[in-house]
Amino acid sequence: MSILVVGSVAFDSIKTPFGEKEHILGGSATYFSVAASFFTEVRVVAVVGDDFGDAEEAVFHERQIDLSDLERIKGQKCFFWSGEYGFDLNVANTRDTQLNVFADFKPKLSEAARHIPYVFLGNIQPQLQTEVRQQVGAKLVAADTMNYWIESAKPELLEMLKGIDVLIINDAEARELAKEANLIRAAKRILTFGPQRLVVKRGEYGAAMFTENSYFAVPAYPLEDVFDPTGAGDTFAGGFMGYVAAADATDEATMRRAIIYGSVMASFNVEQFSCDRTRSLTHEEIHSRFKEIRAITHFDESTMPLRSMAQ
Amino acid sequence: MSILVVGSVAFDSIKTPFGEKEHILGGSATYFSVAASFFTEVRVVAVVGDDFGDAEEAVFHERQIDLSDLERIKGQKCFFWSGEYGFDLNVANTRDTQLNVFADFKPKLSEAARHIPYVFLGNIQPQLQTEVRQQVGAKLVAADTMNYWIESAKPELLEMLKGIDVLIINDAEARELAKEANLIRAAKRILTFGPQRLVVKRGEYGAAMFTENSYFAVPAYPLEDVFDPTGAGDTFAGGFMGYVAAADATDEATMRRAIIYGSVMASFNVEQFSCDRTRSLTHEEIHSRFKEIRAITHFDESTMPLRSMAQ
Secondary structure, eight states: OOOOOOOOOOEEEEEEEEEEEEEEOOHHHHHHHHHHHHTTTTEEEEEETTTHHHHHHHHHHHHHHHHHHHHEEETOOOOEEEEEOOSSOOOOEEOOOOOOOGGOOOOOHHHHTTOEEEEESSSSOOOHHHHHHHOOOOOOEEEEEOHHHHHOOHHHHHHHHTTTSSEEEHHHHHHHHTOOSHHHHHHHTTTTTSEEEEEEEEEEEEEEEETTTEEEEEEEOOSSOOOOOOTTHHHHHHHHHHHHHHHHHHHHHHHHHHHHHHHHHHHHHHHEEEEHHHHHHHHHHHHHHHHHHHHHOOOOOOOOOOOOOOO | OEEEOOOOOOOEEETTTTTEEEEEEHHHHHHHHHHHHSSEEEEEEEOOOOTTTHHHHHHHTTOOBBBBEEOOTTTOOOEEEEEOOOOOOOOOEEEEOOOOGGOOOOOOOOOHHOOOOOEEESOOOHHHHHHHHOOOSSSSEOOHHHHHHHHHOHHHHHHHTTSSSSSEEHHHHHHHTTOOSSSHHHHHHHHHHSSSSSEOOOGGGGGEEEEETTTEEEEEOSSSOOOOOOTTTHHHHHHHHHHHHHOOOOOOHHHHHHHHHHHEEEEEEETTSTTHHHTTHHHHHHHHHHHHHHHHHOOOOOOOOOOOOOO
């Protein structure tokens, strides 16, 4: 089954302790769709300006990502973000944000887009996420959000949450959204807001997934070189949703494997700038890292009795 | 096989957001030995003062922990620590430390103690750890340390590391010891210092284990109520070493199960003050949480092919 993603297609200027790049392809819909395209067909709803040229378009075409619903605005520029990371790669310091075409973005869905069964609402204004949700008759809708919306648009965010199946956010966002320091309690609370399933991204510590009556956690793939964490969350979501849509199933075992594919795709993404590493992956590389995560997390049952003490 | 532990038997006054207790039994050797006693026989080398009374002694006797090598000093008091935790239970703020009998602690090992095959050197002065190491002919020696020794006694610490098999420390300590922000790189570096195996405790994120050619990671048991984190690390080490000594094996599969038992014991310990929760555990409770960790980390292989794109 195919996937519809609504989000940003943007340019980023990024500085990390390991390098610096100006004006490279980024945006939530970009990272998401490149990752998901390894599993199934993806259609992008986003808006770009004149600066979205042949080189950028080629990245999507190469992955056979459908840009029919990509809106192009003449005389304006793409959303632009400039950020810097220190040695704690978990924290991005924003140097500049230019909304550009994104300032007045109203996602317009074609008739074909409205019938796509798996939908991912990237991190945009919650009210726009709700409007998109109302236009689709999807089997499964997942969404992302961020601290900015939790702080500035809480009512609209809570409204959006009522209409989705899966929320995919990070650790700090989960705690802030639930106003609860303990993640397990935070998750329980968030599940009362609407989504039946919560996926929590924990960076170098891996990922966790909660439903009312299940819990799953996996450590991250161990990386010695994290080059640029930008887009890791959207790449994770792309791998996760890509696998779910391809499997066309939402049972717990499928969702768990989807978490592993999300982790695998994210682990590749941080190895280079932009989506340079993910877009050139081979199927063998993806399968092999999935198997490695199984190997590094495996342990057997214990059959040894505990100590029986003398009376 | 039995275990020898060298460390502190102490009193703590602790305040957490959930409660407050004055002068309760604590110390690394206490937490370690109570946890390890569920797996095998344990002998404690430590020093106490007059204030170590019948009630405290009963905790050890009840778990059949051997106190033959416990030194008792008249007219002095036990090591005392007073600390407070905020809502971020990962950070303890020390209010008071009184070394008391611990100021002049020189571990004295009886002939019987020197022949115990599994040894844990709790977090004490590295030079004392080395002196104990030189007196034992153990099959396997594990040790703990802390930021204080990394900062104030680095040469002595590096000397100690040369003589041990397993180092069991937390995330921040590993990064500080290796002077390396990336944990995977930090671990590789620490393994060049002496130990063949490094176990890293990551609090609510679980634990990881490294050797030159293996890596294992497991998330923590999910807890909604972490009441008091004091002693979690030593309890983890006790469960870990207890299982290794009882199994009398050091292959990777055994070590991985030992990590799970360490996690299980630590997860119980934080549910109450002191070792009140661990000392009253049943075998069934321990086995059941082991099985739960297996269940929450399990995922199947994936047999689905990735997307084949049209040429």
